[in-house]
Amino acid sequence: MAAAQRKNPLRDERDKRLPRIAGPCSVVIFGVTGDLSRKKLMPAIYDLANRGLLPPGFALVGFARRDWEDEDFGQVVYEAVKEHARTPFRQEVWDRLAEGCRFVQGSFDDPEAFHTLARTVKELDEERGTGGNHAFYLSIPPGAFPTVLQGLQTSGLTDQDSGGWRRVVIEKPFGHDLRSAKELNRIVNEVFPEESVFRIDHYLGKETVQNILAARFANQFFEPIWNANYVDHVQITMAEDIGLGGRAGYYDGIGAARDVIQNHLLQLMALTAMEEPLSFSPRALRAEKAKVLNAAHAVTPFGETTARGQYLGGWQGGTKVPGLLQEGGFAKDSVTETYAAITVAVDNRRWAGVPFYLRTGKRLGRRVTEIAVVFKRAPHLPFDDTSTEELGQNALVFRVQPDEGVTMRFGSKVPGNAMEVRDVTMDFSYGHAFTESSPEAYERLILDVLLGEPSLFPINEEVELSWEILDPVLANWAANGKPEGYRAGSWGPESANEMLARNGHEWRRP
């Protein structure tokens, strides 16, 4: 990796136009027939090719049980690309990509299949010049990890000394509690050293999430007020309007907290709350994230500082939808939560006394992810009581998706001859939501894997620290009661509102 960066006369740090193109390599996808692979991975790979960011001779290998030939697989990729790619379809780009498509048939426990895979990869090195550089993307349930990793190891595919690099990409869930996460990390690290492990948290690939760092550390006017002296509380929300139909196998027994809070929301919190890193090098960035996660803990008593819910059937946005217990595959007495909210405290000088409220849920009002930093009221208001009645608290909101951007909320005089102050918002939206040229999160992350650029991937330490924060809450929930029902299309159970009301706060309607 470092050797490739040796003095290349054509590279000049003043030359900001030259994109980073990955070196010769291939991506091997396990679970290539899955939803994620079809909707996100394969289209993202095409988009990268279309932007000219993949190396010439790039190869894509699918591994699955289906009885397919290379051409059948090519057809599947073609359809996925046609349907889901974000950049326009270009025949010549597709033709180049299609030449590099290979398919290996087999089940995860079949050593023969892994030998075929090893042979295919070897052939690619010779035919396409992939140079022994291969990324293995495990788009499979974590239960299958040990078998697949074993298969890779025994067939010699994980051999790092073969002249090229071998990397593994894994998706959430990274375990279901601290113990299982450690176990999973151990299994993965037995086969791949930590620097070759890329854990995908696709939120970290989003432009707006990276923009949090730009906004905080490139500007002068946010940082001075970014602390407990001025910030009242922080709300981090990830809401989805869809339900869990068809996802019982994955979701039942897992629930919203494990599915979303442990990874996405705690990562967003870390980026919001962390200190300024010494530099933007992966090490410095991770050090700050780990520090803030280390300082964080869920506030007790959980009966008052957390909330969980389960959606009920009803009418949502003009459609009749079933409740969780009526969705196929879920037990009739399932206590899996589809809504989870927790209160986190960060014990350091900057944030002492500022609650971070994290919430996520299915079948909520609309699909939205945002970070709202809510500021304290002005200490003195030199107005009549009546003139500031409608004035709320100032807020800075990072809209992560959809409609990416930043909103600022502050008080403004209502036009008229009386002094009356009311909240208004100021919006910044980069127009990115509808540009075809801004990269999708997966594009950015896959490219970073191929370039060996680890900044945007959480390491095992961060994963374990996040579980340490969440585990006590999960244990408490498991021991006490069950989730409270909430109406589909609403903003969660009543207990969530009470949870904030106790501190005199209120959820924003995003």
Added chain:
Amino acid sequence: MIIDMPSTNTSQVNAKLVELREAGGMTTLGRVLTLVIATEDGQQTEEAIDAANDASREHPCRVLVVARGAKRAAARFDAQVRIGGDAGASEVVVLRLYGPLADEGASCVEPLLLPDAPIVAWWPFDAPAVPATDPIGRLADRRITDSANTKRPIKALEQRAASYTDGDTDLAWTRLTSWRAMLASALDLPPHEKVTEATVTGAADSPSTDLLAAWLAESLRVPVRRVKADKGGGIGSVSLQRRSGPVELVRPDGKTGTLTQPGQPERKVALQRRKVNECLAEELRRLDADEIYADALRRWRKLNTAKSGTKTARKPKAGAS
């Protein structure tokens, strides 16, 4: 929405923009820059506007099109305001200037510039001899020309080289980015041998090919041969000689390139010619001086003057760099 405002002036146009914003809330997006397109009034004006609209999806901007109409006519100022679906993520104001006003583009543009935001000037076709001192160019932080899109591309490039000022850039250079990226990443890989000489082939009137050769000469510090192909447009091939054999990137059909390196299989790579909207979006991404372009242009000028002797040599101008 397209609103025609015949025989008007900038105050009325400004008033219209404010009115539209208040009435429709149609322009609530944050605008990051003002793009001034300077062109002759005609069919091609629309092409440029389309490209700008596309680019505006990445860089929300206000687009001011200064279309110069007939000079020998009565003074007249027609404006057209486009917002919403007809303007991408931007708001477009087309100013058609006739008669004595035709040369007053800059003064007509000035009141319509966005406060505080950077200004980019773009001449999609013929550009003034010295963009930096042109009245519109003087307003701009960055000046984009397109020498390939003029009647005499090489001549245009000579003008660019003679008058380069920080903030100048040319789409002939932008079209090269994918070639440069491909070559740079080819040299990223072992063997890290020194390139001893290079050859660049392309159409005789392709300023991109010339710039590519100059860039290689400048950064590799080796002799670069510029071969003029009789067939095909744009860049045809590049070959970098190294001890173990040449690294070659060949694009015969303007779409697909083939990369060959000793000891490695031949690799195909999509290397289609870039469209104007892509190039423009790339240009708007950076608003600081492009030093690499300046170096390549300076080198090209040196090579070109040396080679063609007194024939096309221009008087060296003071302040050329």
